[in-house]
Amino acid sequence: MLHKKHSYLLKLFLFISLNILYVNKARCSSGDTTICFFKKTKYYGDLPVKTLAEADYFRLLILTDPDSTVDVQEFYKNGKPKLLGTSNLQSGNARLPSIILKGSWTSYFPNGKKMGMYNAENEGNRYVYFFYPTGKIYTCIKNNLYWECYDKNGELTCKEGNGLWTLYDENFDQIKQQGIVKKGYPDGEWQGNTHRNDSIKYTYTFRNGTLVKRIGYDNNGKAYPFDYIIEWEGYYAYQYGYKAGEENVGGPVAFVKDVRGYLKWPRDEKGKKISIDTMHVVFTIEGDGTLSNISLLGDVDEKVNTAVIAAVKQCRDWHPVRYYGVPLKTIITCALTYTSGYYGGAPPIAIPKTITGNMGQPADMHSYFGSHVDYKRFVPDL
DSSP states (O other), X not given: OOOGGGHHHHHHHHHHHTOOSSOOXXXXXXXXXXXXXXXXXXXXXEEEESSTTTOSEEEEEEEEETTTEEEXXXXXXXXXXXXXXXXXXXXXXXXXXXXXXXXXXXXXXXXSSEEEEEEOOSTTOOEEEEEOTTXXXXXXXXXXXXXXXXXXXXOEEEETTEEEEEEEOTTSSSEEEEEEEETXXXXXXXXXXXXXXXXXXXXXEEETTEEEEEEEEOTTOOEEEOSOSEEOOEEOOTTOOOSTTOTTOOHHHHHHHHHHXXXXXXXXXXXXXXXXXXXXXXXXXXXXXXXXXXXXXXSOOHHHHHHHHXXXXXXXXXXXXXXXXXXXXXXXXXXXXXXXXXXXXXXXXXXXXXXXXXXXXXXXXXXXXXXXXXXXXXXXXX
């Protein structure tokens, strides 16, 4: 078990350097050997897919002991090994959302060189080694302590738990974080860079290995304290209580209910209300949460367009996507109808969730109690 004082940063390090120790839920076949397919994404980690054609790599789970042990073998699509290890999953747990490796393991880069290795045999003197794609040693973690770190030239920057520690991106092209280690624990202010076009940077502040503060900075240097690396846009209109199960509903369902409630319904030449059920509204959530560039898709009657825009402008409970705390312009496309299990519509389905975990969990794992709205986002460069 990781020491509390540095478990967060060590998890981040493992995520950036290895990104395969904690694996998302897969669609697996049953039997002694289970096959899972995964695709790598930039912001959501590794996600399950149905077929090898969609995948970047695949995993074999071989049940060697139905009560305790599973051999874990991962391969790139070219057949080269990606990870060899074991898990203590029981025979019925192959479909759990994540697999935590137990005991010794070895991982490999696509070029065949070792990425990382861990030998669990020596109690009280256990080492985890990571390597550069060139084969040179990168870091050594001893008994859960940050122990050694080397630069790309092979120079030792952290020795016996004291010195400079560097975290790279997955391809080792850019430095993601860098800071001082004292007695095996991160200490003081660590500098981070997202390397985005909008120049978002961030700092993590540690006190004897304990993370005490996270702050993101926009390109003007304005500071934004944050708790989550990615926080998705949200609409927080929690005044609703439609039926049992729909209380405290937010997100696009509440947004569409509000738009339809605020709408001064336009009428046709016969005085009949014009339906908006097949229409989609597009708008931009600015960094300060205000809405702009509101319009309806397609060729729409101008009085309908005007009425919908006026209704959308009254929906002031949006907040934009935040990345390392910095608000980003977010473009939303949203259908103006919804279906509900309580109103004779469709059963519950998955729609984007509002806030992800700090490692960027999939954004389609939350359902709104039997109601849903077709809903898409676009965040430039994210």
